[in-house]
Amino acid sequence: MPAAITRPTLDRPITPQEAAVIRATLKQAATLPELPHLFDTVDQLHAISRCGCGCDSVDFARHHPGVDSKTIGDGVGTTPTGGRVGVIVWGTEHGITGLEIYSLGAGDDDLRLPIPESIHLFVPTQT
Numbered sequence: 001m002p003a004a005i006t007r008p009t010l011d012r013p014i015t016p017q018e019a020a021v022i023r024a025t026l027k028q029a030a031t032l033p034e035l036p037h038l039f040d041t042v043d044q045l046h047a048i049s050r051c052g053c054g055c056d057s058v059d060f061a062r063h064h065p066g067v068d069s070k071t072i073g074d075g076v077g078t079t080p081t082g083g084r085v086g087v088i089v090w091g092t093e094h095g096i097t098g099l100e101i102y103s104l105g106a107g108d109d110d111l112r113l114p115i116p117e118s119i120h121l122f123v124p125t126q127t
């Protein structure tokens with residue numbers, strides 16, 4: 001994600017599609033063991049900004065100053081049109097802070113939320 005790309009402001013609740021992708025990622029591609037309490041927070045998330053490149057990446061308001069977000073879910077999925085994308089759920093032990101979609105072969109115009117059922121754990125050796 002190049003720093004030159006600005007992140008336009010949003011002010012809306014999480015969409016059902018985003019919530020489904022986050023839940024699927026935490027369930028099918030969690031990178032931390034202790035996540036069950038975060039499931040309950042997903043529907044309350046509020047999008048505050050999105051990625052300016054045109055992809056479906058969004059940031060959520062639940063920021064805790066001084067606490068760095070880390071990867072709590074790291075998966076691979078398929079978009080409705082067949083593109084292969086990576087999906088990262090960012091968060092802290094207190095809450096989810098972001099959802100990132102990036103290309104693993106999908107075109108720039110296909111950086112959409114993957115189909116929740118298609119999400120599985122990212123394995124680095126996979127091509």
Ligand SMILES: [Zn+2]
Pocket residue numbers: 051052053054055056057
């Ligand atoms: Zn982007």
